Amino acid sequence: MSHRNYAIVGTGALGGFYGARLQKAGFEVHFLLRSDYDRVKKHGLIIESPEGDFTLPQVRAYRDANKMLKCDVVILALKTTQNHCLPKVLPPLLKDNSVVLVLQNGLDTEPEVAKIVGDDRVIGGLCFLCSYKVSPGHICHLDYGTITLGEYARDYQPTGITNRMHQIARDFKHAGIPIKMSEDLLLSRWKKLVWNIPYNALSVILDARTDELMANPDTLALVEEIMAEVIAGAKSCDRIISNDFIETMLERTHKMKPYRTSMKIDYDESRPLEVDAILGNPLRIAQKAGIQLPQISVLYRMLKFMDAQKQEAERTRRLLTVDS
């Protein structure tokens, strides 16, 4: 086993789950937290999982990045809506040869991180995980868990599979986390969007589960049309995804249990939506290449409206709670 140590930036349903699995496997893991700090510092982490429940009564918890040890691998597991914190949070955690593993949704976050830490120390990771936070430090893992790793290089140039990817993959596999490798991070990110854009957006806008979207002929057709637009977006970046991939995604979704998407969970819990990472950035990238994605643009604008209305209501609710 390696002696690489890990920092988890964002100890929620995703970061908390993977961090806990790494610590349980014997790795030194440092957890950065904000609102959940007190609870996790005192009681550690509780993981429920079909692969076995476990508790870590003690974890290395921090609420200030400046007081953390510099780590070999910094796992970025914040929601992208928190990325304005990164210029403050990331630099204190990095040694010369540290690498940042971006386990975030959507597109164009690796270049954002690279601007802060340098082009040569960013790896992307695409998570296929169903988990949610029951309460601070208490995470319920429902299903799946595979991470697809892909090394980042400037402008998302394909890198093939690097040594560093192999090293991290070994650690994760040792911790029981299934790993796939991608030779082309940008292609993988676009492929993930083929699923993520239609289902995340429509589940929020139409207040619907995946099975309801699949059962209605109009939303099923809409999902297909939007998937085709995502493929057109990928093509604007010279990434070719076959149209057969749409059929594969639809079949997979038909077989899935009824599923509440991550954006729908965020919306239901009044958290800001990752609209820009998942829809806005792909739209803008395609637009720069001269390609319009009119249907995704509709979804984007609707979600921006819903997000703004929800956050406004949330602010009002908090004010009223404080007043009363």
Next chain:
Amino acid sequence: MSHRNYAIVGTGALGGFYGARLQKAGFEVHFLLRSDYDRVKKHGLIIESPEGDFTLPQVRAYRDANKMLKCDVVILALKTTQNHCLPKVLPPLLKDNSVVLVLQNGLDTEPEVAKIVGDDRVIGGLCFLCSYKVSPGHICHLDYGTITLGEYARDYQPTGITNRMHQIARDFKHAGIPIKMSEDLLLSRWKKLVWNIPYNALSVILDARTDELMANPDTLALVEEIMAEVIAGAKSCDRIISNDFIETMLERTHKMKPYRTSMKIDYDESRPLEVDAILGNPLRIAQKAGIQLPQISVLYRMLKFMDAQKQEAERTRRLLTVDS
């Protein structure tokens, strides 16, 4: 004053209002009703209006078209979602020189009526009216009321302003109903859709009033983009609407009181939505001419889904109400 008599098919917030105004002005009016028949037969119609409240204690009410007198002008004021009834309802009401005045929303209902009654006896009417039904036979008029008349000819060929239009206009004006005349019914219908498609659709999908849609920069941009698509749809029918018309519509909406659209009222009251008349038919007509309207297509499919979900919930609710 003319001796033309009138039939009102669909005595709701719109048909009831115009019919009552005509009767109050001295015209002979026959009202066809379904669920509200008993109440209206017994108690007549009550109209509340900023232009003056009035009651008609006795009206000629019918629940069977076959028992009605044949009328000079048959005013079709049903929701388009009820148009499957027309082949049964319309023929018994018609004399040789009767004309059907279609006061319905959306596009392509005049040809449907013409198939039943003949191309040469259909006039279209576009209503700009805010009113709602308080209870059976009790209608509250809020604002506006103008009708734009346009004669229908096969394939919506422009007809100019006909004698028949003048006659009906005179009667309506006599009843205090403001009338405009259109030389090209299809152009008028498309122009109305420039407002109706974005606001009706977005108010339902986003659960929003017009003022909320105008205040948010993303929905405002979306409204503009959709209006531009409606203009492209009109162009596919060789009807040219200037892009300045978008600015005119936006300004008018900015000045309006916060407004719940007719589709939003239908949705909130669990009535079927006029999705096909307002969005589906324009989409299909443009598509036949080889023009895609991708953003309107998104709205259409979303509304079809929401309508199906709502009607399914409504069926379940009714079953439960009967059982308990």
